Amino acid sequence: MRFEAIAVENIPLIKKEDDIPALICKNIELRDRDIVVIASTIVAKAEGLSFRLEDLTPGAKALEIAARNRKDPRFVEAVLSRSSELLVEAPFMLAVTKKGHTCINAGIDDSNIEGEFLLNTPMDPDMSAAKIGERLEALSGKKLSVIVTDTNGRAFKIGQTGVAIGIYKIHPLKHWIGEKDLFGKILEITQEAVADELAGAANLLMGEAAGGIPIVLIRGLDYYADEGAEIKEMYRTEGEDVIKKGLRCLLKEKI
Ligand code: GDP
Ligand code: MN
Ligand code: MN
Secondary structure, eight states: OOEEEEEOOOOOOTTTOHHHHHHHHHHOOOOOOOOEEHHEEEEEHHHOOOEEGGGGGOOHHHHHHHHHHHHHHHHHHHHHHEEEEEEEEESSEEETTTTEEEGGGGBBOOOOOOOOOEEEEOOHHHHHHHHHHHHHHHHOOOOEEEEEEEEEEOOOSSEEEEEEEEEBOSSEEEEEETTTOSSOOSSOEEEHHHHHHHHHHHHHHHHHHSOOOOEEEEESSSOOSSOOGGGGGGSSOOGHHHHHHHHHHHHHHHH
């Protein structure tokens, strides 16, 4: 058994309205069931999501949080504007984005973008993945899946990893429930986070710095799903999410 991760070479610095699918097709021949993994940084650049702090005016809530976490109040304002909720306000901001992804600073970042600019993550990453996927399918005539990724930390471990934030034609979870283990025992709870695993594998080639590899193909694994799939299949429902409930309790005490 084997699969391949293939860096798509020769991708330029991405600017607003660049045609990412056309750039992919120009530089690599796609095959049926390829999984096209794309760093959210370039999706955001193509969507024109860069901004400057000097253009923002912090509101009262941003000023109050900034006084505690010692960040630029305009940066706090930017994070608040992209979040439905902050689960931690200080010493760092753990945000839930409007589409339900939980990450530091709502994914806002100033790395791999020029000068004074910062970059928001795509507002609706599933929609971004679908737009890219549909155009890639039209250009190539192949059946493809797309994963839009970002680099996130984890709650209980040091070290960041690639994670899926938007998907197209791939289910983010593989259900093993009901399958038998080596000894015939029926698995009761296992769901494998394949979209995150694939994002992590692709991230090995992307790296985090000046590598200039924002797109990686995963070839040789069969996760293609023709029917609609959404990243929120991965997000725990409010009732089930014990960690979020706990963080809300801590936040009330302003820890
Ligand atoms: P994120 O994980 O989506 O936040 O993206 P990163 O900033 O970690 O970048 C992932 C990879 O994409 C790295 O190899 C970067 O050098 C590369 N990258 C970022 N922006 C661009 C770009 O505009 N053009 C190219 N060719 N590579 C980029
Ligand atoms: Mn990022
Ligand atoms: Mn990254």
